[in-house]
Amino acid sequence: MQRTFALFALLAAVTTNAQAQKAWQTEFGIQGGYTRVVVAGSGGSPFDVFSVPGLNLGPVLPASAGLYVVIPWTNKLAVETDVAASQLSSGGSNTFFGIGLRGNYAVSGTFYAAAGGALSYSNGLIVNETQLGIQAAVGYRRRLAGPLNGRLEVRSTFWGKAENAPPQDIYAVLIGVSTGMSSGRAVRSTARPQAARAWTTQLGISGGYANVHEIGGFDLTAVSLPGYGGGLGSALGAPGIALPPTMFAIIPIGAKIAIEPGLDIHRFQGAGTTAFSGNFSARVNYAVRGGWYGALGGNLHYIKSTGVNAVSRTGLNLAWGYRFALTGPLGGRMQLLLTTTKVVAIGGLILGGLWAVAGHGDALLARPTVQQPTLGASAIALVIVTYCYLGWNVAGYIAGDIVDPQRTLPKIMIGGTTFVAVIYLLLNVVYLSALSITELAREPIVPVAEKVAAALWGSQSGQLVAAILCLSIAGAVSAMTWAGPRVYWAMARDGMISPWLARLHPRTAVPARAIVFQSLWASLLILSGTFEQLLVYSGLVLSLFLALTLSTIFRIRRTTVVNPHQYRAPLYPFLPAALVIGAFTLVIYSLVQRPAESLYGAATVLSGIPLYYFWRRRHDLHQYKP
Numbered sequence: 001m002q003r004t005f006a007l008f009a010l011l012a013a014v015t016t017n018a019q020a021q022k023a024w025q026t027e028f029g030i031q032g033g034y035t036r037v038v039v040a041g042s043g044g045s046p047f048d049v050f051s052v053p054g055l056n057l058g059p060v061l062p063a064s065a066g067l068y069v070v071i072p073w074t075n076k077l078a079v080e081t082d083v084a085a086s087q088l089s090s091g092g093s094n095t096f097f098g099i100g101l102r103g104n105y106a107v108s109g110t111f112y113a114a115a116g117g118a119l120s121y122s123n124g125l126i127v128n129e130t131q132l133g134i135q136a137a138v139g140y141r142r143r144l145a146g147p148l149n150g151r152l153e154v155r156s157t158f159w160g161k162a163e164n165a166p167p168q169d170i171y172a173v174l175i176g177v178s179t180g181m182s183s184g185r186a187v188r189s190t191a192r193p194q195a196a197r198a199w200t201t202q203l204g205i206s207g208g209y210a211n212v213h214e215i216g217g218f219d220l221t222a223v224s225l226p227g228y229g230g231g232l233g234s235a236l237g238a239p240g241i242a243l244p245p246t247m248f249a250i251i252p253i254g255a256k257i258a259i260e261p262g263l264d265i266h267r268f269q270g271a272g273t274t275a276f277s278g279n280f281s282a283r284v285n286y287a288v289r290g291g292w293y294g295a296l297g298g299n300l301h302y303i304k305s306t307g308v309n310a311v312s313r314t315g316l317n318l319a320w321g322y323r324f325a326l327t328g329p330l331g332g333r334m335q336l337l338l339t340t341t342k343v344v345a346i347g348g349l350i351l352g353g354l355w356a357v358a359g360h361g362d363a364l365l366a367r368p369t370v371q372q373p374t375l376g377a378s379a380i381a382l383v384i385v386t387y388c389y390l391g392w393n394v395a396g397y398i399a400g401d402i403v404d405p406q407r408t409l410p411k412i413m414i415g416g417t418t419f420v421a422v423i424y425l426l427l428n429v430v431y432l433s434a435l436s437i438t439e440l441a442r443e444p445i446v447p448v449a450e451k452v453a454a455a456l457w458g459s460q461s462g463q464l465v466a467a468i469l470c471l472s473i474a475g476a477v478s479a480m481t482w483a484g485p486r487v488y489w490a491m492a493r494d495g496m497i498s499p500w501l502a503r504l505h506p507r508t509a510v511p512a513r514a515i516v517f518q519s520l521w522a523s524l525l526i527l528s529g530t531f532e533q534l535l536v537y538s539g540l541v542l543s544l545f546l547a548l549t550l551s552t553i554f555r556i557r558r559t560t561v562v563n564p565h566q567y568r569a570p571l572y573p574f575l576p577a578a579l580v581i582g583a584f585t586l587v588i589y590s591l592v593q594r595p596a597e598s599l600y601g602a603a604t605v606l607s608g609i610p611l612y613y614f615w616r617r618r619h620d621l622h623q624y625k626p
Contacts, residue, residue: 024073024077024106058120062157062168065226069081100116100157102137114139118132140152148203154173155173157172198255204248208225209221209223230245242279248261260295276305278301282317283297284296298317300315354429375589393413395412486514497612540601547579
């Protein structure tokens with residue numbers, strides 16, 4: 001799984017630094033079509049798949065994914081990735097991941113050729129394997145109507161042999177539909193806009209969390225992007241399983257009303273058997289206010305398998321959602337959505353947990369029977385706990401983009417830290433009231449929130465809470481990808497590190513090279529050790545620089561005349577001194593308790609000293625030049 005995360009980080013670095021040119025434009029697209037899977041060298045019968053949109057289940061079904069992104073690189077060259085990631089649970093869990101990364105070369109205005117690689121990963125009940133492959137393609141593309149582009153592509157992917165997966169040759173004919181992006185804004189239709197309408201005509205692909213409960217039977221939970229639709233059941237030999245249709249269209253019919261049809265079609269043929277799934281929906285969407293909407297309609301699922309009579313099932317489609325634009329201020333909108341959703345989900349967990357444990361706080365008051373931790377072990381645990389609060393200072397990274405930072409930054413930092421502390425304490429009240437410390441530490445080792453939710457509301461709720469945790473992590477990663485590279489950019493601008501990192505993107509004015517650098521460094525860290533090792537390694541460095549940064553306040557207060565209208569530290573010098581001493585104590589105990597990880601962290605910091613003097617001297621020489 002570490003390689004998967006590293007590949008994600010590298011992909012983010014590549015796409016962030018790409019620059020739009022003439023032959024290509026940034027495009028987000030949906031694809032599907034015919035795929036033939038052949039086990040190389042076996043002489044066996046091929047397995048044929050027809051999926052709209054594409055369905056990928058890692059090494060189990062290494063077909064083309066349904067979602068792709070094209071990022072321009074040079075005048076005739078673009079980087080393209082198609083990706084599918086999912087996890088399903090039913091008495092056990094299985095994770096599937098497939099990604100392709102290739103270069104597209106524009107032979108002419110409409111024809112192109114492509115070559116690259118692919119990675120397929122599966123972990124769980126079905127198969128545990130990571131498989132690598134190469135791919136090549138030729139295609140034809142052209143503008144369709146309005147903002148839509150279309151393409152027809154012939155693709156071959158050759159997967160190498162792995163320990164638990166045979167070598168496979170994949171041959172596909174795919175049709176893709178995409179929408180282009182230009183100068184950071186969606187390419188809009190030339191049709192006359194209708195300002196009074198809350199909806200616009202759109203084509204989309206969906207994915208996310210879904211739970212299937214068969215009355216008197218099994219439960220299945222899935223988290224997928226793109227969604228499985230009706231293809232999962234047919235692919236795994238359980239055609240009765242149907243999730244919401246994967247593709248959808250928005251068709252406005254009034255100021256606040258739109259019709260939304262949805263569909264996905266899948267056909268699998270091999271070893272003399274055929275399975276077909278047609279998954280359809282139609283509903284009416286009503287724009288309530290802002291981005292909020294409600295929807296009501298119906299579903300139809302048609303399934304047919306060899307030797308089994310065709311079956312049609314109908315159902316009710318009821319939805320409530322929030323929509324937002326993926327153009328313009330994308331980073332701010334996405335971060336606001338992730339943060340709001342995360343806080344609401346955690347708030348619901350706290351309220352539900354407090355309600356469930358009301359009057360049952362014996363576990364919270366019980367004396368733990370486990371061995372009391374030593375002072376050193378407590379210090380290491382505190383290093384991990386401090387990660388809950390580390391975001392308090394991130395607002396300072398983007399102070400230049402904040403209105404009235406002298407008044408706003410203290411409110412953000414103090415208010416944010418207080419809010420996180422309250423949430424953290426309330427969550428721990430729920431955890432320790434539901435299960436004792438002994439029970440929390442007992443096998444299986446899973447996130448505490450997931451274990452507590454399963455104890456309070458059943459195993460399925462534990463999986464839902466696990467999805468909330470993933471959302472929380474996504475929000476934190478998004479925030480640091482946005483804010484963290486500005487530190488490197490500021491250091492490079494001041495001559496403390498390579499000036500290469502000081503360059504801003506000419507169109508978006510973001511520190512693109514600094515984002516590339518951070519993504520590469522994060523990828524190396526992911527590949528270098530376990531999760532706990534990385535926490536201790538980085539925790540020592542963070543605690544050290546926290547202490548060093550806070551200690552500067554004593555010199556500043558002695559040497560600088562402080563404007564009384566500016567913010568001043570309360571309880572000075574006692575509170576800053578306590579924080580500095582506490583941070584240095586964590587550094588010392590980290591060195592004593594976990595010397596290997598701590599020494600790696602110290603070596604990383606020390607290696608930066610000669611580089612600092614080198615770039616500082618070079619910066620001074622350039623400034624001295626007449």
